[in-house]
Amino acid sequence: MQIDASTRRNLELTQTLSGSKKGSLLDVIDRTVTGPGARLLEKRLSGPSTCLNIINPRLDAIESYTSNNALRLEIQNILRQTSDIERAFSRLSLDRGGPRDFVAIRNSLRKGQELSLGIIDINSDLINNAKENLTGNGEIINLLDDVFGDDAPLLARDGGFVRSGFNKDLDEIKKLRDDGRKVISSMQANFISVTGITSLKIKHNNVLGYFIETPTTHAKKMLSDEFSSMFIHRQTTANAIRFTTVDLSELETKILNAGGRALSLELEIFDQTKSKILRYSEKVLNAAKALAEIDLIIALADIAVSENWCRPKLDKSRKFKIVSGRHPVVEAALQKDASGVFIANNCDLSAGDDGDKPIWLLTGPNMAGKSTFLRQNAIIALMAQIGSFVPAECVEIGIVNQLFSRVGASDDLARGRSTFMVEMVETAAILNQAGENALVILDEIGRGTATYDGLSIAWATLENLHNINNCRALFATHYHELTGLTKNLKGLMNATVSVREWEGDIIFLHEVKKGAADRSYGVQVARLAGIPETVINRAKEVLEKLEHADQGGKTSALIDELPLFNSKPNSFVKPKHLSLVEEELKDIHPDELTPKDALNLIYKLKSSMK
Amino acid sequence: MSKSSITPMMAQFLEIKSDYPDALLFYRMGDFYELFFDDAIAAAAALDISLTKRGKHLGNDIPMCGVPHHSSENYLLTLIRKGFRVAVCEQLETPAEAKARGSKSVVKRGVVRLVTSGTLTEDSLLSARENNYLCSFSVLRDDSAFAWVDVSTGDFHVQSCPQVSFGPMLSQLNPAEVLISDTNYDTFIDQTNEFGTTLTPLSPASFDSSSNNKRLCNFFKVNPLMDLEILSALKYLH
Numbered sequence: 001m002q003i004d005a006s007t008r009r010n011l012e013l014t015q016t017l018s019g020s021k022k023g024s025l026l027d028v029i030d031r032t033v034t035g036p037g038a039r040l041l042e043k044r045l046s047g048p049s050t051c052l053n054i055i056n057p058r059l060d061a062i063e064s065y066t067s068n069n070a071l072r073l074e075i076q077n078i079l080r081q082t083s084d085i086e087r088a089f090s091r092l093s094l095d096r097g098g099p100r101d102f103v104a105i106r107n108s109l110r111k112g113q114e115l116s117l118g119i120i121d122i123n124s125d126l127i128n129n130a131k132e133n134l135t136g137n138g139e140i141i142n143l144l145d146d147v148f149g150d151d152a153p154l155l156a157r158d159g160g161f162v163r164s165g166f167n168k169d170l171d172e173i174k175k176l177r178d179d180g181r182k183v184i185s186s187m188q189a190n191f192i193s194v195t196g197i198t199s200l201k202i203k204h205n206n207v208l209g210y211f212i213e214t215p216t217t218h219a220k221k222m223l224s225d226e227f228s229s230m231f232i233h234r235q236t237t238a239n240a241i242r243f244t245t246v247d248l249s250e251l252e253t254k255i256l257n258a259g260g261r262a263l264s265l266e267l268e269i270f271d272q273t274k275s276k277i278l279r280y281s282e283k284v285l286n287a288a289k290a291l292a293e294i295d296l297i298i299a300l301a302d303i304a305v306s307e308n309w310c311r312p313k314l315d316k317s318r319k320f321k322i323v324s325g326r327h328p329v330v331e332a333a334l335q336k337d338a339s340g341v342f343i344a345n346n347c348d349l350s351a352g353d354d355g356d357k358p359i360w361l362l363t364g365p366n367m368a369g370k371s372t373f374l375r376q377n378a379i380i381a382l383m384a385q386i387g388s389f390v391p392a393e394c395v396e397i398g399i400v401n402q403l404f405s406r407v408g409a410s411d412d413l414a415r416g417r418s419t420f421m422v423e424m425v426e427t428a429a430i431l432n433q434a435g436e437n438a439l440v441i442l443d444e445i446g447r448g449t450a451t452y453d454g455l456s457i458a459w460a461t462l463e464n465l466h467n468i469n470n471c472r473a474l475f476a477t478h479y480h481e482l483t484g485l486t487k488n489l490k491g492l493m494n495a496t497v498s499v500r501e502w503e504g505d506i507i508f509l510h511e512v513k514k515g516a517a518d519r520s521y522g523v524q525v526a527r528l529a530g531i532p533e534t535v536i537n538r539a540k541e542v543l544e545k546l547e548h549a550d551q552g553g554k555t556s557a558l559i560d561e562l563p564l565f566n567s568k569p570n571s572f573v574k575p576k577h578l579s580l581v582e583e584e585l586k587d588i589h590p591d592e593l594t595p596k597d598a599l600n601l602i603y604k605l606k607s608s609m610k
Numbered sequence: 611m612s613k614s615s616i617t618p619m620m621a622q623f624l625e626i627k628s629d630y631p632d633a634l635l636f637y638r639m640g641d642f643y644e645l646f647f648d649d650a651i652a653a654a655a656a657l658d659i660s661l662t663k664r665g666k667h668l669g670n671d672i673p674m675c676g677v678p679h680h681s682s683e684n685y686l687l688t689l690i691r692k693g694f695r696v697a698v699c700e701q702l703e704t705p706a707e708a709k710a711r712g713s714k715s716v717v718k719r720g721v722v723r724l725v726t727s728g729t730l731t732e733d734s735l736l737s738a739r740e741n742n743y744l745c746s747f748s749v750l751r752d753d754s755a756f757a758w759v760d761v762s763t764g765d766f767h768v769q770s771c772p773q774v775s776f777g778p779m780l781s782q783l784n785p786a787e788v789l790i791s792d793t794n795y796d797t798f799i800d801q802t803n804e805f806g807t808t809l810t811p812l813s814p815a816s817f818d819s820s821s822n823n824k825r826l827c828n829f830f831k832v833n834p835l836m837d838l839e840i841l842s843a844l845k846y847l848h
Contacts, residue, residue, distance in 0.1 A: 005781035014784070035738035039763075042740060046782045084738065086763035091731045094761075096723075285764065 001048040001385055002402040002433075006426050010407045011378055012329070013045055025379060028329045029388070031302045033076050035084045036288060037295025044296070048385035050401050052314060058297070058387025059311055061126040065301035066389075072298050078115055079295050082108040085288035089281070092274055099152035099161035102273065105284060106144035109137045112287050115294065126297070130290035137287055140280050147273050156270045159263045170265045177258035180251055184210065187248065195227065202248070208234055210252045211242045304389035307331075312384035317398035318358065318437065320349035320381075320472050324393035327376035328383075331391065343369070343510035344392070347377050349472050357493035359466055362476040362512070363483060364497035365521035367528075369510040370476040371407055373497070374441045377474060378405055381439055400472075402438035404430040406445065420448030424457075431464055440465060440473040447478075455479045466491055483516035580608045618716050620667055626699055626721060633695040633724060636682070643698070644676035656692050657685050687735050690727045693808045698723045727808050728787025731762045741765070743785035747776060748817045749794055758783055773797075780805045791817045 009017065014026045021027055026045055032038045049055050065072055083104035091097035116134035149163045164171055188202040191212060200214045211234055214222055219241045222231055231243035277284070303309070307328070324344035331342040350356045362370050380390045381400050406426045427445055434440050445461055446454030458479055465473050466489045483494045496517040498509045506524040523543060527536045584605060593601070616624070623646060627635050634653055636643040645653045646664075650673040654661035663671040677685045689696055699721045708717040728744030730736050745758040756771035756779050771779060776798060780788070785807050790798060792811035802809040 002778075003782070004778050008781050030739075032739075036763075038739035039741050046784075084733070087731065087733065087736070090762050090764050093764075094731060096731050 001050055001382070001400060004404065004429060007403055007405045010405045011375060014042060023329065025329055028332045029303055031299035032295045033080050033299070034082060034291065034295045036086055036292035037299060040292045040296050041299070044386040048382050049387065050385065050399050052399070055314060055385060055387045057124070057126045061124040061297045062301045062304060062389060063311055064122045064124045064127070065298060066305050069305065072302055075115065075294065075298050078111050079291065082111045082291055085284060085291070089284055093278055098155045099148060099270070100154050102144055102148050103152040106141055106148065108291070109141050109284070109287055112291055113137065113141070126293065130293050133286040133290040137283060140277065140284065143276060147269060156267055157263070159266050162266050162269055167265065167269060170262060173258050173262045173265065177255055177262060180255035180258065183251060195222065197221070208242060208244070210248050211244050212248065213240045213242050215239060216241050300388045307391060309389035309391050310394055312390050312395040312397060314384060314397055314399060318472060319396050319398040320347065320439070321396040322347045322377060322380055322392050323395070325376050325380050326391040327372050327379065328391045330372055345373055345512040357491055358472045359492045360474050360495045361462070361482055361492055362474060362495050362497065363478070363480055363517040365499055365506065366525045368497040368499055368508050370497055371443050373512055374407060374443055374474050374476055378403060378439060378441050398437070400437060400439040402434060404434055404438060405441040406430065407441060407443040423448060427461060431461065431469065434465070434469040434471045436470050438469070438471040440471055442473065443476045444478060455481060458482060462492070463489065478520050480517060480519070581605050584608065616667060617665065618714065620665070622716050622719060626719060630697040630721065630724070633697040634689060636696055636698045638679070638700045638719065641679050642676040643679060643682050644674055646672055646674050650675045653689065656694065657688055683732070683734050686725060690725060690730070690735065693727070696725045697721045698725060726787055726810065728785065729761050736762055743783050744787050744789070745783065745785045746789035747771070747798070748791065749773070750819065758785060777801050780807060
């Protein structure tokens with residue numbers, strides 16, 4: 001589906017207009033439990049499909065999980081215990097990975113196996129495919145199990161990650177190293193008995209290595225001739241005095257050496273395992289993709305059930321029928337604040353007494369829900385084509401291959417463009433590119449310039465969409481004059497957002513009904529905003545005067561006079577009115593006139609000129 | 611009269627730095643990564659750490675700042691997010707090994723990693739729930755193509771893309787970094803700035819079609835391809 005940058009921004013698909021992720025469509029519908037699942041959802045949302053063979057299998061898969069809440073929960077619990085296989089594998093192949101990455105892959109593949117072994121036995125091609133990719137990884141799992149212990153350090157050079165029993169040489173060297181430590185403990189015991197200093201300890205630091213430490217109270221004893229041959233004085237601190245012995249140094253060297261050899265052997269094993277694993281790259285990455293796909297399907301099934309969404313029916317026609325559609329983000333916000341129920345609305349671009357009405361002209365006051373209505377229909381079409389259920393009672397849509405929207409005011413002062421200019425640029429893109437299977441959402445085209453200029457542009461744009469682009473469109477406007485165009489444009493239908501006036505105030509009903517609004521209630525909305533009463537009253541006065549001056553029938557007459565878009569340009573020639581004198585002269589035959597009659601005629605003509 | 615001398619350490623630093631003129635050089639010195647000269651000035655400002663000096667070079671003080679090794683990832687992330695590229699230079703041997711070669715020899719050092727916003731793989735530097743795309747756009751006479759890869763997952767795509775679709779592609783993928791020939795830099799810098807994406811200019815040689823074709827064929831082990839789409843791909847291999 002072709003979606004341009006402004007449409008992505010306007011519809012707040014992955015980011016709100018203020019640039020944050022929270023509050024975007026992605027944020028609201030994301031119920032995935034793994035990183036890869038979330039990334040997959042973002043990818044799908046950014047690039048909806050136009051192919052029924054891709055969309056329908058996804059819908060099938062989701063449908064098969066909507067009936068079993070417990071199963072979904074179980075699967076999500078297993079998924080939560082998996083890690084990001086793709087990224088771990090990538091790091092390993094780029095030589096940036098560590099033992100933890102291997103362990104992550106092993107554990108996740110194991111969990112994948114658990115998933116595949118019966119928990120997801122459901123009749124869906126997509127799921128069966130995923131199942132296949134999660135089985136048959138036994139070899140890899142066993143390999144990693146043999147090599148790596150249960151836990152693992154982050155970096156290979158920290159060592160200690162190879163399981164005992166895997167490599168005989170390594171085990172021997174480790175024993176040497178560990179035994180060495182045992183020997184140190186017995187050495188310590190020995191020194192204690194030799195010196196009689198019970199607080200004697202053997203410690204280790206980076207500066208001295210292994211050393212013997214006693215509190216300074218025993219310094220004299222330790223430095224005395226009796227012990228000075230055995231204990232080599234190394235350091236005195238405020239509280240302690242430190243020594244080494246030849247035996248201790250030798251042992252330290254042995255331990256270090258063993259430690260060093262153990263580490264280099266472990267690193268060798270690490271590299272070998274890495275090469276082995278890289279050969280399985282296709283299987284491992286397919287398993288990763290399978291886990292992400294399952295996560296996404298379960299997440300979409302989850303939200304479909306909890307938010308009462310329906311399965312959309314898609315085909316290749318130009319249908320667009322939505323029954324009781326809702327805007328998922330606005331609905332969620334209302335639920336969160338408990339500030340009311342979202343009023344669902346229908347949209348049927350193929351319902352009319354005389355054929356399809358692919359273009360709806362929506363009039364009505366501000367804040368009544370026009371923009372939300374426009375956006376929700378675009379969003380429902382988009383969600384249907386990523387292969388998800390949608391927030392509505394029933395949806396039938398012909399595939400949309402281009403989605404255009406112009407909703408919301410945006411100054412681009414930084415780049416030297418006013419609101420109007422931005423709008424014109426976006427509208428231009430739409431008029432130049434929209435084809436038959438496009439869906440176009442336009443909100444208040446012609447705003448931001450003088451009234452008649454704006455009206456004219458909106459008028460001409462509407463005609464172009466109808467006659468040239470021939471696409472499905474929702475066009476919201478304040479120019480009520482445009483509602484008269486239904487006379488000439490057969491595919492146009494008027495709709496309005498209903499409000500009720502109650503003692504001078506207006507109440508928004510948020511219901512979209514067929515018909516035309518004859519007023520925008522702009523003044524009433526201004527009053528709601530808190531504009532001072534004096535200003536409101538004056539505005540009402542001015543409005544009344546303006547409405548009277550604009551002779552009621554003027555615009556409908558205008559519609560009659562203006563030819564349709566494609567017809568020949570108006571060559572309206574004013575018929576010549578004959579003057580009275582010319583009328584008189586027209587029928588006179590000078591040869592038949594007597595001189596007296598001629599003179600009388602001249603007097604008559606002169607008087608009629610007065 | 612001897613001219614102001616360059617210490618062996620500085621000589622080593624300058625040699626390594628000459629390979630990475632466009633990146634900040636994180637130079638490992640013991641427990642710290644240190645930056646010198648202009649790198650230090652830029653990093654100190656970006657990281658809000660103090661700028662000091664160390665030693666002299668050709669008579670002038672050498673500006674310096676540093677971060678501890680064990681907490682360097684956060685600083686690295688801040689710099690990447692601000693659009694810098696960072697070359698990480700490690701000590702390749704221990705001081706003991708260096709001493710064994712002679713008391714005056716400097717510890718061997720080398721750059722092990724060039725970190726840019728589009729080539730991150732560490733979990734701590736990435737957002738788990740978002741892809742991190744590195745893209746490239748190449749123009750060959752009248753054709754152009756767009757390629758994108760998420761280095762952290764291995765996801766790789768190419769498609770032909772007219773110049774007008776550059777913006778929509780940026781909007782769809784929200785990439786971290788885009789590679790472009792420096793001859794086209796000016797054409798696209800406004801658009802990438804608008805999306806907050808780093809635009810990295812490379813020499814036109816990186817976009818040479820025949821050598822890239824060969825590298826791709828070797829990498830994917832396929833027969834020679836002639837599509838322009840393929841030409842836009844993978845300078846990321848280096």
